[in-house]
Amino acid sequence: MASTVNDHATEKSIMKFATRAIHVGQAPDPATGATIPPIHVTTTYTQEAPGENKGYDYSRSINPTRENLQAVLASLENGAAAASFASGLAATTAILHNLRPGDNVVAYADLYGGTYRLMENVFRDWGLDARYTDDNDPAAFKELIDENTKLIWLETPTNPLLRLLDIQAIADIAHNAGAKLAVDNTFATPAVQQPINHGADYVIHSTTKYIGGHSDVVGGAVICKDAADHEPIAYYQNAAGAVSSPFDCYITHRGIKTLSLRLERHCHNAMRIAEHFEHHPKLESLSYPGLECHPDHALAKKQMSGYGGIVTVVVKGGQDGAFKMGQRTKLFSLAESLGGVESLVNHPAIMTHASIPREIREARGVTDGLLRLSVGIEDADDLIADLEQALDF
Numbered sequence: 001m002a003s004t005v006n007d008h009a010t011e012k013s014i015m016k017f018a019t020r021a022i023h024v025g026q027a028p029d030p031a032t033g034a035t036i037p038p039i040h041v042t043t044t045y046t047q048e049a050p051g052e053n054k055g056y057d058y059s060r061s062i063n064p065t066r067e068n069l070q071a072v073l074a075s076l077e078n079g080a081a082a083a084s085f086a087s088g089l090a091a092t093t094a095i096l097h098n099l100r101p102g103d104n105v106v107a108y109a110d111l112y113g114g115t116y117r118l119m120e121n122v123f124r125d126w127g128l129d130a131r132y133t134d135d136n137d138p139a140a141f142k143e144l145i146d147e148n149t150k151l152i153w154l155e156t157p158t159n160p161l162l163r164l165l166d167i168q169a170i171a172d173i174a175h176n177a178g179a180k181l182a183v184d185n186t187f188a189t190p191a192v193q194q195p196i197n198h199g200a201d202y203v204i205h206s207t208t209k210y211i212g213g214h215s216d217v218v219g220g221a222v223i224c225k226d227a228a229d230h231e232p233i234a235y236y237q238n239a240a241g242a243v244s245s246p247f248d249c250y251i252t253h254r255g256i257k258t259l260s261l262r263l264e265r266h267c268h269n270a271m272r273i274a275e276h277f278e279h280h281p282k283l284e285s286l287s288y289p290g291l292e293c294h295p296d297h298a299l300a301k302k303q304m305s306g307y308g309g310i311v312t313v314v315v316k317g318g319q320d321g322a323f324k325m326g327q328r329t330k331l332f333s334l335a336e337s338l339g340g341v342e343s344l345v346n347h348p349a350i351m352t353h354a355s356i357p358r359e360i361r362e363a364r365g366v367t368d369g370l371l372r373l374s375v376g377i378e379d380a381d382d383l384i385a386d387l388e389q390a391l392d393f
């Protein structure tokens with residue numbers, strides 16, 4: 001068996017997803033044969049002579065535990081290479097900072113609140129113009145493009161409204177305009193959606209969510225389709241320095257080994273809940289891309305191999321109804337974040353999306369009655385019973 005990370009990754013590249021999730025970047029330690037590679041906490045590396053080293057000099061620049069995580073992430077997203085960061089927003093920053101003042105980015109309006117805040121409150125002053133469409137028709141993106149558009153940014157399914165965007169069609173529009181397409185794949189994960197296969201140039205993850213999967217580590221990653229696009233991201237990773245720690249890389253990598261299995265159960269449980277509560281009398285509406293009545297179901301079927309673990313509901317009675325349901329659940333914890341093995345319920349208007357001004361938020365459908373469920377991998381019957389009793393008010 002090959003002993004270096006890169007050989008190991010190449011050797012495994014023809015294998016299927018679940019196998020790669022377990023074996024890429026996990027070559028046994030050449031020094032001891034340890035099946036699980038050690039966590040390399042070292043900050044520095046002993047040199048034989050000045051400048052003569054084994055390819056490692058300082059851990060912000062290069063670290064074997066981080067290399068292992070990057071190798072598996074690149075493999076699972078079918079990219080040329082990956083760079084891991086201290087958080088999802090640090091990964092997003094790396095891509096935005098790669099643009100130049102005067103450039104613009106066209107984005108879908110239903111964005112993670114922190115991404116919107118970063119574009120508006122940090123990068124706008126720096127000289128980046130962000131333009132948003134709330135029409136998910138690819139033609140709407142085309143209308144906002146001009147000669148300074150260098151990037152299209154999207155999440156699909158969107159957060160928190162779970163609309164779908166046609167990655168291939170929007171990639172074609174970006175490329176025809178000489179721009180790149182970045183897809184935040186945090187909600188879907190590569191287990192059910194691989195944006196690079198549909199033409200995306202960059203995939204971004206908050207690995208804090210499904211990739212880590214256990215709500216115990218914050219991290220992020222950028223995966224590039226082409227090695228040439230990875231180069232400036234890797235340069236920035238070292239130059240700006242928001243790298244993930246060796247322990248965080250290790251724990252994230254451990255989570256990845258069960259990603260495939262977990263997503264199967266997340267999708268199964270979310271579908272059970274969606275079907276069960278679709279017509280519940282206390283709910284105004286329920287959204288899940290796996291339901292045939294979902295407006296983007298056909299697109300979801302085309303570009304995803306599963307519909308994910310997020311279900312959103314609008315509770316009757318506005319904020320009052322949503323607060324009641326959100327506070328009465330016992331298994332679903334009222335908390336921000338998503339994608340862990342445990343179920344969570346979140347009130348976007350007050351919790352995750354509070355950084356978006358109220359008028360803008362409401363115009364986009366993030367109303368006071370909206371709750372986002374991150375359906376965990378507990379037993380579906382128990383989750384359904386918990387939501388039933390929470391709605392019995």
Ligand SMILES: *Cc1c(COP(=O)(O)O)cnc(C)c1O
Pocket residue numbers: 087088089090112114115155159184186187205206207208209218219220
């Ligand atoms: C959480 C999240 C982010 C930000 O990631 P952090 O790890 O919290 O910095 C970005 N995009 C999406 C879709 C997210 O859910």
